[in-house]
Amino acid sequence: MGKFGKKKDVDLNPLHYNICLIGLSGTGKTTIAKEMCEKLCGEDGYIHFDIGREDGADAIQGIVTEKIEDWAKLVEVTDDIIENKETDYSSLQCIIWDTFDELIGLAEKEAIRLWNKKNPDKKSDTINAIYGGFGKGQDKAMELILDRIWELKKVGISAFIIGHLKRTDITDPVTNETYSQLTADTTQRYFNAIRNKMHFIGVAYIDRDIVKEKTGKKNVVTHKDIEINKVVSEARVISFRDDTYSIDSKSRFSDIVDKIPFDCDAFIKAMQDAIEAERAKSGKTLEESQKEQAEKDRAAEEAAKEYSDAQRTRKVDAERNDELISIIKPKFLKTTAENKAAVKGVMSEYGFEKFTDPDIPTVALEKIVQILS
DSSP states (O other), X not given: OOOSOOOXXXXXXXXXXXXXXXXXXXXXXXXXXXXXXXXXXXXXXXXXXEETTOOTTTTOTTOOEEEEOSHHHHHHHHHHHHHTTTXXXXXXXXXXXXXXXXXXXXXXXXXXXXXHHHOGGGOOSSTTTGXXXXXXXXXXXXXXXXXXXXXXXXXXOEEEEEEEEEEEEEEOTTTXXXXXXXXXXXXXXHHHHHHXXXXXXXXXXXXXXXXXXXXXXXXXXXXOEEEEEEEEEEEEEEESOOTTSSBXXXXXXXXXXSEEESOHHHHHHHHHHHHHHHHGGGOOOHHHHHHHHHHHHHHHHHHHHXXXXXXXXXXXXXXXXXXXXXXXXXXXXXXXXXXXXXXXXXXXXXXXXXXXXXXXXXXXXXXXXXXHO
């Protein structure tokens, strides 16, 4: 066996990275995400998740979207994508999660449901009281979200996360000084958890030039000229890096441009330029890197296919298994010898002696139910 550790080359495809864009409502976040995905991977290369009460797709013509009303719908849709990636979703490369704020709400409800099911004597209706409190409920909700995102990544589908923006006061842990910052409209615990997993975080806001203008009037007490602030120009922009820390943006690429116009092409170019600047440090020609990228892509596609196949044939859904077993038990006792032999044949096919085994694939139990029905 060879030694561990090998030199890594950056991926050349921007959509192979996790992207996050936060901004005020109505700034065009969903539109720019749609346009970017269409340019980078085509109309069949993305699906927009319209989560909870967001309705972000209502006014966007032609967007490929799916309404995600609750966690059960999210699991249903993502499982279908994962299990049928090579057939129904062969072109899919990216999911637009719109919005992170609403996704948290769904995940919190699911975390509470799971806790109450497992702990019927300690039921709760608040995220702060479950799993022992002290933020552990929020950690469980975030675990559910990241598990979904990473399951999709295993079949080659990246995340483009959209979130809302707020201004908040931050206390510096070293100096204890307080400063204002534009950041995601969630708790800092949630945003830090997702922030650490993103390669690009853009913050969309209105950049205004404001000047003082005299009104021609004087203060009756001080007799000084009364001045007002006047906006002389404004433009939508996206920040990827802010050295003053007043904007909570981020990039893992050191050569990312600080700020760009709020524009699809400018966003794509900023990512591509940052990736290329990092790639150039390898000393390889672009042609060499592109050839290696093609080989990596082929290997990734094969790995994604294997994982998709495994999920389709070997996945264990514990809750679904409980339901199926409750159906099988009474039917199995009353069924014919021929059916019992067929059931044993299914269990043998999947390598199990008992259909109550906790690791038996859900698809096997579904086959048994069909036999007994």
